[in-house]
Amino acid sequence: MGSQLIKCPSCGKTNRVPDAAAGHPRCGSCRQVLPWIVTAGDADFATIAEQSTVPALIDFWAAWCGPCRAVSPVLDKLAQEKAGQIKLVKVDVDRAPELSRRFAVQSIPTLLVISGGKVVARQTGAAPAPALRFWLEQALAATSG
Template sequence: MERRRPAVTTTLLKCPLCGTTNRIPAAAAGHPRCGKCRRDLPWIVEAGDADFAAVAERSPVPALVDFWAAWCGPCRMVSPVLDKLAHERAGRVKLVKVDVDKSPELSRRFDVQAIPTMLVIANGKVVARQAGAPPAAALRSWLDGALAARPEGSKQ
C-alpha cells in the first residue's frame, strides 16, 4: 500500500518592502524571502492533524503555534498580535495556526484544555507554552524569552 504525503499548501503574500507577490509554502527547508528584493517575509500558515509534523515540528525556524477556534473571542483578540509578532520577526519565527475544531488529535496530543493556547516548538520540541490572552507586551516578552532559550543544537 502506497503512503501518501499530505499536500503542502501555499499562500500568496505581498512583500511589505517592494510589493511583489510571493508564493509562501507551508513547509520548506529554509524560510521565505521575497523573490525580488530578498527581504525576509513573515511566515504565517495553517496546519492540521495531517500536516502538523511537516509544517511545525520540522520547521527550520522556531514555530509559534496558535491553537484557536473561530467562535473564541479571546482567540480573535490575540490573533492580530501574533500576526504582528510574525511580521516583526520575519525570518526568525513561523506562525502556525491550528483550528482546534478541525484538529482534535493535535489538541489531545498537546493537552490543549483552553484556547487560545500558544506553543513555541524548536527542533521538534515544545520549549514554551502560554494559555489565555495576555496583553501584547506580555506575549512579545514571552515569545522573545522562548526564542532566546532554544535548546542546544537549534537551527539559526
C-alpha cells in the same frame, strides 16, 4: 503540501510561500525576509511545525473564540517583526482534534513554541501584546542557547 500568499511588507509584492521548506521565505522581488504564516492540521502538523527549520509559534484557536480573535493580529504582527526567526502556525482546534488532545489544549488560545520538534514554551489565554512579545522573546532566547 500547500502554500500561502504573503504580501511583502517592504515592496508590497505578493509572494507564494510554501507551508514547509528549508530555510525561510524571501520576497521574489526585493529579496527581503517574509513573515511565514501558515495553517496546519492533524495530517500535516509534523511536516509544517515539528520539522520546521526555524522555531514554530503555534496558535491553537477557533473561529468562535473572542480572545483568539483578539490575539490573532498580535501574533501576525510578531510574525512580521520576527520574519526569518519564526514560523507562525495556526491550528484550528475544531479541525484538528488529535493535535488538541496530543498537546492537552484545554482552553484557547493556547500558544506553543516548538523548536527541534520539542515544546520549549507554552502560554494559555489571551495576554496583552507586550506580554506576548516578551514571552516569545524569552522562548526564542531559550532555543538559541
